[in-house]
Amino acid sequence: MARIPLSKQKKIAATCIVIYRQIMVMVMEIILHLMYLLSVTNIKIPKPISFVFDDSLKERLTARVLNIRPMIQGSDIACLDNLRMDRACFYKLCEMLRDVGKLQGNRNTSLEEMVALFLFTLSHDTKNRRTQLHFRRSGETVSRHFNLVLQALLRCHHILLKKPTAVTENCQDDRWKWFKNCLGALDGTHFKVRVGDKDKVRFRNRKGDLTTNVLAACTRDMQFIYLLPGWEGSAHDNRVLREALSRQNPLRVPQGNYYLCDAGYMNCEGFLTPFRGQRYHLSIWKRGSLPVSAEEYYNMKHSQARNVIERCFGLLKMRWGILRHTTWYHRKTVSRIILACALVHNFIRTYMSVDPMESLLVDNMEDNDGDNIEIMETSATWNAFRQELANEMYNTWIQTRNP
Known part of the structure; x- marks a missing residue:
């Protein structure tokens, strides 16, 4: 192949240099023009982000x-x-x-x-x-x-869970003095959980939310006696209570004692419920309505006393934000967290003279080795006990109103 003459090589090199210079001049002109446009439009070029790290363990x-x-x-x-x-x-x-x-x-x-x-x-x-x-x-x-x-x-659950004490004969609390031998109030509440697709049907409650049904019993001073978390949101309260009575560590209800429950439970020995078909909720009586029968007066007193469990749930959810929302924890861990929140709640109620969270609320016993109630079965005796208690309450109230 013939070699390009030296004179021609010099001409090619000179031409390349001229082209390169022209390209560089055009690039510089474009950059200067862009900088001018940025300055005119008042766009600030962000400074590079600098990260500051600790230089030492100390x-x-x-x-x-x-x-x-x-x-x-x-x-x-x-x-x-x-x-x-x-x-x-x-x-x-x-x-x-x-x-x-x-x-x-x-x-x-x-x-x-x-x-x-x-x-x-x-x-x-x-x-x-x-x-x-x-x-x-x-x-x-x-x-x-x-x-x-x-x-x-x-x-620490055996220390933090409150031991129930029954209402005595000389009780002066107007809400509880009628319910002699009562241990406290019992009810169920729901906490939101995250479950897999195959479990969504079981954990969907009647409101359509994915929840776990938690059974709890509390004392008159709003401390938890017993908790049973983990049940599906679709489970009925009666079903959860039956499980609580029959499990290895059961809810203990000694013979002769009882808990106050709402109408969702069965009126049977150990669990005293209101009369169905009668006015019951506190909001009714706060509007100035007066009871007109023994059953209604009993329901009013029952609602005033049993309201302690509703306040207890409200205080628990108000205190711990993790119970108000759906968390990313596994549902078994959520059950442990619910129990832990209740234990710390009891600790605070015990060791703090004043609970500041309680003022934000809006109204809406030693282990017994004797016989305990292990089954739920309605009876005429227990229904008669409720009716006699209602009649006694109402007659006393009538006498005080008409001296």
Whole structure:
């Protein structure tokens, strides 16, 4: 192949250089024109984002302490807002979880931080990612500490669940003095859960929501005696109560004692219900209506006393945000969380002289080794007992109105 003469090579090289210069000039003109347009339209070029990381382990530990300290050491108001209890109650709970629940901190995380993380999650229904940012922990650490505290708290159930005491003959409480030997009130409530497609039919309640039906009994001072979580939302309250009486750790109702229940349950020994077909709810009596029969007067007094379980459920859901929404936890874990929330609720009601959450509400016994009620069966004797109690209430009320 013939070689290109040297003179021709020089001409080609010179032509390429000229073309390259022209291209560069055009590019520079375009860039300058774009910059001029940006300046005219007042568009600011964003600055590059810079991320600041802790340079050492010591700085990370300092940041965690500074983040936790205002919550548990700053003031009772901050502690109540974030953890739903004051500082003294918080440290008492930490002591119980350490001594009874066998919860231990480690070299990287104190026991107080673990408990604060758990209570913060229950109170505000925070997701794992948000909790990571707030406590400056990894997602795995947040999840592990949450489950450790949950397990330790459930180990304390035998201490935190209230022992029922019956209403005595000399009771002066106007709501309860008629119900001698009553242990408290009993009812069921629903909490939202997330389930798989094959379980949606069973967990869909009559309102169309996916829920779990939780049976609970409480004392007169709004502390839980017994909880049975985990049942499907479609299960009837009577069915859940039958299970509670027959399981390995049953709801204990000694012979001669009873709980107040609504009309959704069977009126039988151990469970006293209102009369059907008669006025019952408190909203009716608050409008100034007066009872006109023994059955209606009994229903009014029954509603006033049994309302304690409704207030107890309302306070529980108001205190713990995680119970008001559908969470991403597995439904078995949700059942444990519900029980844990009730246990901490009892702890707060016991060790705090004043429960500030109670003012926000709007109205709407030792283990007995003797015979307990194990089956639900209606009887003429129990119906007669209810009727006699209603007649006694009504006659006494009439006498006080017409001296």
